[in-house]
Amino acid sequence: MHTTSLQKQQLGALLGPLFMIFILLALSLDIAWAKAPGGTVLPPPEPPFKGKIGQTYKDSKPDKIPVIKAPAGAPNILVVLIDDVGYGAWGTFGGQIPTPNLDKLAQGGLRYTQFHTTALCSPTRAALLTGRNHHSAGTGTITETGTAYPGYTGQIPKSTAMISEILRQNGYSTAFFGKNHNVPDWETSVSGPYDRWPGLQGFDHFYGFIGGEANQWAPALYRDHQPVEMQVPKGKEGRYTLNDSLADEAIKYIFQQKSVTPDRPFFIYYAPGATHAPHHVPKDWLDKFKGQFDQGWDKYREDAYQRQLKLGVIPPDTKLTPRPREIPAYDSLTPGQKQVAARLMEAFAAYTAQTDYEVGRVLDAVDQVGQLNNTLVFWIIGDNGASMEGQLYGSFNEMAALGGVQEDPAFILQHLDEIGGPNAYNHYPVGWAWAMNTPFQWGKQIASHLGGVRNPMVITWPDRIKDRGGLRPQFHHVIDIAPTILEAAKLPIPGEVNGVKQKPMEGVSMLYSFDQPSAESARREQYFEMFGNRALYKDGWIAAARHGRLPWTTGTYDFDKDKWELYDLTHDFSEADDLAAKHPDRLKKLQDEFWVQAKKFQVLPLDDRLAERTDPRLRPSLIEGRTQFTYYPGSIRIPESSAPPTKNTSHSITAHIEVPQGGADGVLVAEGGVVGGFSLYIKDGRPVYEYNYFTQARRKVTGSEVLSPGPAAIRMEFRYDGGGIGKGATTTLFVNDKKVGEGRIEVTNWGRFSADETFDVGEDTGSPVSADYASPNRFTGILKKVEIDIKPASVNTADQEKIKSMAVRSRLVVE
Incomplete structure (x- = not known):
């Protein structure tokens, strides 16, 4: 049969629209896939009904109600975040305090030696959970000192959905145990609203406290939205604290979740609030450390530095930075002050050891249900550097010191045996915080220097990570955790969540580093800012400006008088050699880049005010x-x-x-x-x-x-x-x-x-x-x-x- 030219034209006219229909159908299917579970829009649209509906059930055929499932092979996720710890505290990274459970985890996984936080609690937690910089997530400071500037509201916007919500809508069970300091101060009452409580941010379950710290003996706890009292098991009176209770609750959850849905992965955010002050700990833990810190903070720092060199968690050419003149030498203390300082440090060490033990119990529970190999664990040692808020000589009641009330040393000595117990609210001296940040300068709040922002981290995932006990020197930031989790779970970053268009995630995945110990860092630049302390890292160099006020003092300072420093972190791990005078052009470029990033990520306006920012008119009340x-x-x-x-x-x-x-x-x-x-x-x-x-x-x-x-x-x-x-x-x-x-x-x-x-x-x-x-x-x-x-x-x-x-x-x- 022969086809005429006219017939060909007619056939083309017919096939053309059919081809376009085919293309449009294919595109629609592709769009439908993008919006399906694991696509770019959460929640996905209701699936079409694929059954048959007749007049009665006899001539009808039902469809099957779908259950959202995580991608095949998606791991369980356990994120452990310790509070107020520096680089040189835990034994795994050269500290004197033994941390055998972190040691064990590190032996089976990777130790990250250039991981960074924001220098403060609420901001780090917002950055971790959202994958965005803390100012982008409206959390440039703690919620109690927020203002109406976009980067400082204290209200995490709906445009920065938490990783918990993304995972929950992709087939994960989600739970949060511990400290939540990301609820605005005026939203923490029974009147809510609860938009920024865990239950409406992607967590199926929450057990913990709302705020910055908790009395470990008598915490103000919530289960989901309801206040509850900590239940002390019979026989453990006087030696059971919040640390124990959080581990018990997490273990119970793991057992129940894997009993009911063994094939469904979990995401657990475990943030115990330890080792933030008050340093409460049972006496049997405290007794283990008696007399172990009589050497003082100067000697401790030298010893920790040598241990770090031996462990390889700092490079061989790392220098130990000197003690700032603002911090007294330990030998300058009176005998009574030394006695108090040593006991306060013993309490912190005991608190740390107890925390390591309790996290170890949680990991044992994961192992007991046969899930350890398929669990991606991030154990982050500190949401910032060690806390320098305990005053120069320490505090029996930290609230007295913060209220400007001087504690008589004789009073503290008289109550020395109560430190760590339910009648105390103790915090160690500034000198010990400086020692806990070995080998770096400064500490918590001071985002300009590594003592405030560089925190140890261990990652394990036995099914995936084969370099057991390896070190990873790549420069990374807490905003990189969320993208890493999504890549590990084979999930895309959503562009829309619950009807709200999302800000792009500013973090980058760290997954590449699991297999490549010497790979170039995927994160090439990062800004830091807290209370005017600021820095800009780029390609191995960092420009830093510490802004006047010390963490244990008050006052405002002139930004124009800040002195900028310059460090080559590729060859100077501890920021020991200021090269600003040698490389003024490089410093200027980094300073200029800081302002670019500050504008881009809502850091502006820089604000070091303290008194004015407590004005209640700046926030709802x-x-x-x-x-x-x-x-x-x-x-x-x-x-x-x-x-x-x-x-x-x-x-x-x-x-x-x-x-x-x-x-x-x-x-x-x-x-x-x-x-x-x-x-x-x-x-x-x-x-x-x-x-x-x-x-x-x-x-x-x-x-x-x-x-x-x-x-x-x-x-x-x-x-x-x-x-x-x-x-x-x-x-x-x-x-x-x-x-x-x-x-x-x-x-x-x-x-x-x-x-x-x-x-x-x-x-x-x-x-x-x-x-x-x-x-x-x-x-x-x-x-x-x-x-x-x-x-x-x-x-x-x-x-x-x-x-x-x-x-x-x-x-x-x-x-």
Whole structure:
């Protein structure tokens, strides 16, 4: 059969549209794939129904409801993030503190010697979980000092979805255990909103605390959105802390998850809050380190440096940087100061050893369920360098030091045996923090220098990593963790999550380094900035400018007077030789590049202000402008920032109760805990008001009469002396308007009572304000309501500025 020219034209006319239809169909299928599970849009669109629908089920055919599954071979992911640790603390990287579980992990995996964080808590955690720089994720500082500038809001935007949400929508089970310091301060109450709590950021389960630090003996815990008390197993009273509880919860989760869904991979974010102050640890751990740090921080640093050289975690030509003049030599301390400093370091070492042990238990559980070989583990030793916020000679109660209250060395010596226990809130001296950052300069908060940002990391994945015990010198940053996880799981980076277009991930995958020990770093440049301390790394060189204020001081400084330094990190691992004078042109290029990156990643405006950034008008507040408050039964765990502002002003507290036949005892209202606070309670039938001033002084007023059965109004009048902040007050107790007691408080707390205790009605959660009772000491009568009336304070301008400045200091320790 012959085809004519006309027939060919007709056939072409017919096939042309068919071909276009085919192309469009193919494109639509490709688009559908892109939006399917594992594609670029999360969640994917509802799948089309592939069955048949008739008039009844008899002439219909059902489809199968799909279950999202992770890609074949996708590993479990375990990210362990330790708090406030420097490069030279853990034994695996040359520290004196033995860490056998990290040693074991490192022997089966890789040690990264040039891994970096942001120099502060909340920012590092935001960067880790989002894969974006901390300013890009709105977390240029801790949430308590955020401002309305885009890079500093303290609110992680929905355009930077967390790795947990991406994995959850791609078939992973997800869980979070430990510290969450990425919820804005004004969103931490029962009123929420919960958008930035773990449950709405991709975590199926959460067990831990919200904020910068926690009392390890009496933590303010949440399970998902609900406050819970830590359950101490019978027989472990006095030797069971949050470290134990977090490991127990994680182990229980691993067992349950693998029992129900053995083929579904998990993502576990395990961030214990250790070893952030307070350095709480059971006595049996503490006793193991007695006398081991009597040599002091100068000698410790020299010894750690030699161990690091021997282990190969620093290059052979690395220099040990000298002690800054701002930090005292250990030999300059008095015998009493040395005794205190040594004991404080023993507590930190014991806390560290306990933490290593508890993480080891979690790893053992992964092994027990047969999943260790297919689990990608990131064990990051520190969200920043070691903390220099413990003051020059250390603290028994860190909140006192942060509140500007000088602790008498005789007082600390008198309570030496309580360090590490439930009555202390101890933190070691600055000198020990400097030693824990061996061989680098400076520490936490100082993002300009490696002591603040270089943290050890170990990665293992036995099914994938074959270079067991290897070292990896590639320059990487915490934003590189999320892209590494996605590449390991064979998942793309989504462009849209939950209807929100995503900012590009700024991290790069580290997966290439698993097989290539000498590969060139995929990360060629990275900026650093925190409180004006700033640096720019590029191709082996780093320009650095430390900006004035020391972590244990306050003040603002002139940015134009900052001195820039220049280091060749390829040949100078520890930043020992400043080459700024030799290479001014190179320094200038890096300085110029810093401003380019600062603009690109929302670092601007640079802001070293402290006092001004505590202005409540810069952030939302649940209490701004209020002077009258009414609380009903069950009102507990109210964050101090959202509680009535009773400090530096007169006020009254009235509890409306009903006393049953036989009497009633317990707490009516309390704020704070063992570190400081107040409590209005009934003991032996008499009303009592107690004020705890940083554990150093306690003042009580006790009612003269036992309460009679029936209704009663218990009122405490707090008449503030005025004339400044932190002044004294006269307190008077009334029962049904009858005066039953009066007393004096010579000095009061002008700032925050604590970093983690709360305001409670009808009980005292957390640690007890008073030594007269054990928490929670719930009221056994009927509590109808508590009313608090604040009398406006008369505070002069100078005192207002001091309140603002010192309030910042009281918050900086909680990152």
